[in-house]
Amino acid sequence: MRKISLVAFGASVIALAAVAGASAAGQKAAVALAGPSCSTATIGVTGPFTGPAASAGIDQRNWARLFVTDWNSGKPIPGVPAGFKRTKIKTIEDDTQLNPQVAATVATQLRSNSAVVGVVGFSGSQEVVAGGPILRRGGMVFISGSATRASLTDPTSSDGQGLKTGYFYRVVPNDNFQSVVDATFALKKMGVKSGDHVMTVDQAEAYSVPLIAAISAQLQKAGVVVDHESQPATQTDFTSLANKAVGEHATAVILASQVASNAQLFAQQLKAAGYSGGFLGTDGTFDATKFTFPGAYVSTFSLDVNKIPADATIAAQFTKAFGATNNFGPPTWVATQMLAMAISKACTDGKISRNEVRRDVPTISLKTSLLGHPIGFQKDGDQLGGVSFTVFQIQSDGSYKVVQPG
Numbered sequence: 001m002r003k004i005s006l007v008a009f010g011a012s013v014i015a016l017a018a019v020a021g022a023s024a025a026g027q028k029a030a031v032a033l034a035g036p037s038c039s040t041a042t043i044g045v046t047g048p049f050t051g052p053a054a055s056a057g058i059d060q061r062n063w064a065r066l067f068v069t070d071w072n073s074g075k076p077i078p079g080v081p082a083g084f085k086r087t088k089i090k091t092i093e094d095d096t097q098l099n100p101q102v103a104a105t106v107a108t109q110l111r112s113n114s115a116v117v118g119v120v121g122f123s124g125s126q127e128v129v130a131g132g133p134i135l136r137r138g139g140m141v142f143i144s145g146s147a148t149r150a151s152l153t154d155p156t157s158s159d160g161q162g163l164k165t166g167y168f169y170r171v172v173p174n175d176n177f178q179s180v181v182d183a184t185f186a187l188k189k190m191g192v193k194s195g196d197h198v199m200t201v202d203q204a205e206a207y208s209v210p211l212i213a214a215i216s217a218q219l220q221k222a223g224v225v226v227d228h229e230s231q232p233a234t235q236t237d238f239t240s241l242a243n244k245a246v247g248e249h250a251t252a253v254i255l256a257s258q259v260a261s262n263a264q265l266f267a268q269q270l271k272a273a274g275y276s277g278g279f280l281g282t283d284g285t286f287d288a289t290k291f292t293f294p295g296a297y298v299s300t301f302s303l304d305v306n307k308i309p310a311d312a313t314i315a316a317q318f319t320k321a322f323g324a325t326n327n328f329g330p331p332t333w334v335a336t337q338m339l340a341m342a343i344s345k346a347c348t349d350g351k352i353s354r355n356e357v358r359r360d361v362p363t364i365s366l367k368t369s370l371l372g373h374p375i376g377f378q379k380d381g382d383q384l385g386g387v388s389f390t391v392f393q394i395q396s397d398g399s400y401k402v403v404q405p406g
Contacts, residue, residue, distance in 0.1 A: 038347035046121030051097035059329035079366030100130030107131030111138030125149030126206035141358040145332030150174040172301040183218030190278040194223030196251040203233040208256035242273035258284035260291040267293035292398035
């Protein structure tokens with residue numbers, strides 16, 4: 001039944017996006033020839049729809065799909081004023097596989113498609129680093145619902161210089177905030193004290209390396225002895241690290257990863273090695289279908305939309321169409337919304353261009369949103385308002401319970 005509902009829902013989206021019966025390649029070619037249009041504007045939606053982070057990427061894609069359906073059908077959307085004139089949206093979905101090389105290829109394809117006026121993405125920080133400058137050179141604005149690497153919006157960093165201010169935006173907080181939240185939580189809630197040992201582990205990519213470095217620095221300031229380790233995400237045997245954590249008598253282990261199943265494996269292998277301390281995974285491990293180790297903690301920008309009363313109708317609609325959300329995707333709904341509203345504002349005079357959309361994105365501000373908070377953008381592209389990082393603890397049944405609201 002779930003597969004049938006997915007196909008039925010997907011068909012309605014495709015019907016909005018292209019001429020019925022056309023192949024995916026034919027759709028893209030036809031759209032490219034048409035150029036930008038205010039009758040139905042075209043945007044790219046990117047994410048890791050396959051690969052190690054597919055569960056997160058599919059949730060993001062599905063929330064973007066639901067937004068476009070509700071937007072085009074005129075349904076009420078949190079933060080959209082009554083009477084706001086909507087320009088219809090159609091999407092081109094591209095799988096980036098959480099791979100920077102693939103993201104660069106996708107960016108090149110989207111940049112060369114003259115109909116595309118903006119992009120939702122990229123999901124991973126390493127994808128933004130690889131694909132973002134390509135979109136920027138095409139005059140394209142892009143909004144991420146999950147890329148948290150702090151330097152992406154720092155104009156003095158190499159990342160910021162490649163992206164340049166005014167092209168990249170995000171609707172989630174950056175890792176400067178996450179590092180403080182995670183280190184403080186370890187010190188106040190996980191029993192870590194000055195002189196204790198903590199193992200911090202990155203996964204040797206653009207997201208986790210600076211985040212773990214920042215968390216480690218925060219802990220060291222508090223007198224904690226930090227063992228900063230690095231293990232690529234493709235290497236899933238954590239036995240040696242688990243044994244080392246036991247040998248060090250680590251009070252806590254903190255893993256920054258974009259692969260939730262790696263957090264599950266690491267936690268299991270720590271337990272098998274005799275480790276009895278605490279375990280904390282960062283936002284990329286937030287997935288109640290893949291990371292279910294009882295007692296572990298997860299810090300994330302995501303919220304459980306099922307717990308936000310104002311979202312009840314939309315959450316039920318999502319569940320009916322796609323099944324249960326893992327809650328990684330709701331910020332992508334907001335990212336898509338910010339882009340759609342900027343497009344509609346640009347189309348006030350009946351004309352649209354990439355430059356107009358890029359100009360109008362930072363002017364969009366929501367008094368409320370699907371995430372339950374007002375949100376806008378700062379000049380550097382970071383969110384203004386919005387959510388912070390919430391800490392969850394995994395329960396015995398695998399469910400996630402909020403233990404520290406963001």
